Amino acid sequence: MTVEANLRNRICDLYASYAACLDDGRYGEWPEFFTPDAWYRVVPRENYDQGLPLSTLSLKGKGMMKDRIYGIESTIFHAPYYQRHIIGLPIISIDENSVIRCEVNYSIFRVKRDFSAEIYSIGKYIDCVHVLENDLKFSEKFCVFDNDIIPNSLIYPI
Amino acid sequence: MTVEANLRNRICDLYASYAACLDDGRYGEWPEFFTPDAWYRVVPRENYDQGLPLSTLSLKGKGMMKDRIYGIESTIFHAPYYQRHIIGLPIISIDENSVIRCEVNYSIFRVKRDFSAEIYSIGKYIDCVHVLENDLKFSEKFCVFDNDIIPNSLIYPI
Amino acid sequence: MTVEANLRNRICDLYASYAACLDDGRYGEWPEFFTPDAWYRVVPRENYDQGLPLSTLSLKGKGMMKDRIYGIESTIFHAPYYQRHIIGLPIISIDENSVIRCEVNYSIFRVKRDFSAEIYSIGKYIDCVHVLENDLKFSEKFCVFDNDIIPNSLIYPI
Numbered sequence: 001m002t003v004e005a006n007l008r009n010r011i012c013d014l015y016a017s018y019a020a021c022l023d024d025g026r027y028g029e030w031p032e033f034f035t036p037d038a039w040y041r042v043v044p045r046e047n048y049d050q051g052l053p054l055s056t057l058s059l060k061g062k063g064m065m066k067d068r069i070y071g072i073e074s075t076i077f078h079a080p081y082y083q084r085h086i087i088g089l090p091i092i093s094i095d096e097n098s099v100i101r102c103e104v105n106y107s108i109f110r111v112k113r114d115f116s117a118e119i120y121s122i123g124k125y126i127d128c129v130h131v132l133e134n135d136l137k138f139s140e141k142f143c144v145f146d147n148d149i150i151p152n153s154l155i156y157p158i
Numbered sequence: 159m160t161v162e163a164n165l166r167n168r169i170c171d172l173y174a175s176y177a178a179c180l181d182d183g184r185y186g187e188w189p190e191f192f193t194p195d196a197w198y199r200v201v202p203r204e205n206y207d208q209g210l211p212l213s214t215l216s217l218k219g220k221g222m223m224k225d226r227i228y229g230i231e232s233t234i235f236h237a238p239y240y241q242r243h244i245i246g247l248p249i250i251s252i253d254e255n256s257v258i259r260c261e262v263n264y265s266i267f268r269v270k271r272d273f274s275a276e277i278y279s280i281g282k283y284i285d286c287v288h289v290l291e292n293d294l295k296f297s298e299k300f301c302v303f304d305n306d307i308i309p310n311s312l313i314y315p316i
Numbered sequence: 317m318t319v320e321a322n323l324r325n326r327i328c329d330l331y332a333s334y335a336a337c338l339d340d341g342r343y344g345e346w347p348e349f350f351t352p353d354a355w356y357r358v359v360p361r362e363n364y365d366q367g368l369p370l371s372t373l374s375l376k377g378k379g380m381m382k383d384r385i386y387g388i389e390s391t392i393f394h395a396p397y398y399q400r401h402i403i404g405l406p407i408i409s410i411d412e413n414s415v416i417r418c419e420v421n422y423s424i425f426r427v428k429r430d431f432s433a434e435i436y437s438i439g440k441y442i443d444c445v446h447v448l449e450n451d452l453k454f455s456e457k458f459c460v461f462d463n464d465i466i467p468n469s470l471i472y473p474i
Contacts (some may be wrong), residue, residue, distance in 0.1 A: 005163055005321055019421060022439070044390040045240065082361065082462045084395040084438045086404045086423045088244045089174040105177060107244045107267060109423060109438045115288040117438045122242045122267045124181070146240045147275040152305070163321055203398065246402045247332040263335060265402050265425060280400045280425045280433040282339070304398045304427040 003092045011092055011102060011129065014136045019085035022157060027072060030157055031065040035130055035139045040065060042158060044145045045123065056145075056154060068157070078155050082111045084122065085158075099139075100129040108144075108158055110151070121158050122146045163252045169250055169287065170258060172294045177243035180315060185230060187316055189223040193288055193297045198223060200301045200316060203281065214303075214312060228313070236313050240269040241278065243316075257297075258287040264301075266316055268309070280304045281314050319408045325407055327418060330452045335401035338473060343388060346473055347381040350389065351446055351455045356381060358459045358474060361439065369457070372461075375402060383443050398427040399436065401474075415455075416445040422459075424474055426467070437474050438462045 014033075021029050034040065059065050059114055088105040089154040101128050110120035123145035130139045143158050172191075179187050192198065200215040217223050248262040261284050268278035281303035288297045301316050330349075337345050350356065358373040375381050404421040411417055419442050426436035439461035446455045459474050 005382070008167060009321060010326060011409070012405045016407045016420075019404065020407055020419065023297065023421065024209060034385065082433055084421055084423070084440075086244055086402055086421055088177065089170045091171070091174045091178060095246075103178065105181065105242055105244055107242070107265070111438065111461070111464070116465045116467065117435045117463040119267065119275045119277070119435070124242075127466055146242055146269040148269070149274045150274055151274065163325060166325060244402055246335065247328045249329065249332045249336055261336065262332075263339065263400055263402055265400070265423070277425065277433045277435070280427065282400075304400055304425070305433040306427070306430055307432045309432065 003027070003094065007100070008090075008092060010136055011090060011100070013088065013126075014129070015087045015102075015104060018141050019087055023082070023084050025082075027069045027156065030069060031062045033138055034062055034065060034141070035132055035137045037061050038065075038137070038141065040138075040141050042145065042149060042154065045144050045146050047145075047147065048142070048144045056150070072155055076155060078153065079112060081113075081155075083156060083158070084109045084111070084117075087125075100131075100136075101147060102127045102129055106158075117156075119147075120151060121154075161252065166248075166250060166257070168294055169248060169258070171259075172287070173245045173248065173262060173283075177245055181240070181242050183240075183314075185227045185314065188227060189220045191293045191296055192220055192223060192299070193290055195219050196223075196295070196297050196299065198296075198299050198301075198315070200303065200312065202306060203302050203304050204306065206300070206302045214308070217230055223315075234313060236311065237270060239271075239313075241314060241316070242267045242269070242275075245283075258289075258294075260285045260287055264316075276308060276309060277305075279312075321412065323407060323416070324406075326452055327406060327416070330445070331333050331403050331406065331420060331441075335403055339398070341398075341472075343385045343472065346385060347378045349454055350378055350381060350457070351453045353377050354381075354453070354455050354457065356454075356457050356459075356473070358470065359460065360464060361460050361462050362464065364458070364460045381473075388404070388471055392471060394469065395428060395445055397471075399430075399472060399474070400425045400427070400433075403441075415451075416447075418443045418445055422474075434467060435463075436467060437470075 036041045040054045040059040044114040086107045108121040111117045126142040128140035198217045199213045201213045244265045246263040266279040269275045284300040286298035356375040357371045359371045402423045406420040424437040427433045442458040444456040
């Protein structure tokens with residue numbers, strides 16, 4: 001509740017830029033939002049709430065992230081689709097080790113060519129943010145999604 | 159338009175915390191977002207716009223709110239579901255009696271076990287906020303929803 | 317990334333007020349969000365990304381906007397519907413000519429009488445904002461929508 005206004009604005013910018021990167025399809029830039037050894041995890045809420053380790057996607061370090069992007073852009077065959085993130089108001093706190101913790105609800109819509117828009121993923125980002133050479137980077141990003149049923153498949157990062 | 163930045167940030171935090179409380183299913187904490195004699199009302203837009211008193215839900219005072227939560231958790235039989243609030247940017251003003259008035263659009267998605275996410279409620283919060291012992295509390299919270307058709311039923315607060 | 321906090325808050329207010337104007341159905345006030353010779357354009361993402369000029373709607377100047385509103389309120393026969401905008405976190409920058417540029421994701425839901433809510437339009441506002449006599453006005457507002465398929469028709473501004 002007592003996060004300084006400037007940091008708060010920078011975190012809002014971080015989320016807006018993150019969404020724009022993915023929604024614009026600039027996947028090559030996506031790993032740059034993370035610290036070198038960050039953990040990116042997409043996990044169903046059911047598993048997260050029970051502390052179960054199984055994740056839909058779990059990438060540790062920028063190397064794995066770049067590999068995933070290479071896979072998406074060069075090896076996975078899939079029907080292309082657009083994503084659109086609407087990210088809510090963040091809850092920001094700073095823990096005793098000066099780690100910035102952010103929780104924020106998200107909704108992601110998907111549009112496939114010649115189809116109507118549909119709800120793609122609904123959930124909450126549970127993130128840790130570090131200041132790295134004056135830039136904000138995610139050191140942990142858990143995408144905890146509510147919808148057990150993933151429509152079709154999860155290709156691009158969310 | 160001239161609301162001081164710190165108050166504005168605190169109100170954004172209030173909405174984010176309110177959403178997190180409900181989306182996490184911490185219903186026992188929900189009445190604590192209100193002043194002791196607050197009015198919580200869920201009302202269709204059609205009725206609200208015409209000044210009609212009929213509400214889908216109308217709770218006056220924290221006693222009624224606690225009773226509702228007791229009902230939800232202990233007596234109503236219903237299929238469990240998750241809620242997820244995405245709350246927009248608030249319009250904040252302060253009236254001549256120093257009451258803080260907030261209007262903010264919301265979308266709420268619902269996920270039932272083994273089903274896809276669906277749009278649950280779409281509308282606007284029309285709220286009054288009071289400063290109570292340095293905390294912000296809702297003294298009035300009207301959830302004015304656009305969708306005449308409520309999918310299934312309204313169990314948890316929105 | 318270095319936009320001053322006060323300007324940032326005013327831009328958030330601009331978007332919140334814009335959404336409220338349309339969602340409340342106060343269409344007569346809508347042209348007042350623009351500079352006299354502003355360009356309002358609704359364009360599919362497919363066309364926008366390729367630099368193609370064809371737009372779903374293209375209005376240049378407040379005169380055309382007022383004419384459109386007159387058409388909506390007085391001449392077009394259509395089933396009435398509600399709109400509800402949920403606008404995300406904006407990315408704001410100021411270019412070398414002191415023009416404020418804003419990009420922000422939006423989701424718009426539609427409710428027709430006696431139907432459930434549905435996703436109406438999903439996309440991004442790509443806007444230029446000018447300070448006109450101390451008020452913020454859009455000098456350019458491009459609504460770039462992802463969904464190729466517009467459900468039914470586009471009557472009201474988005």
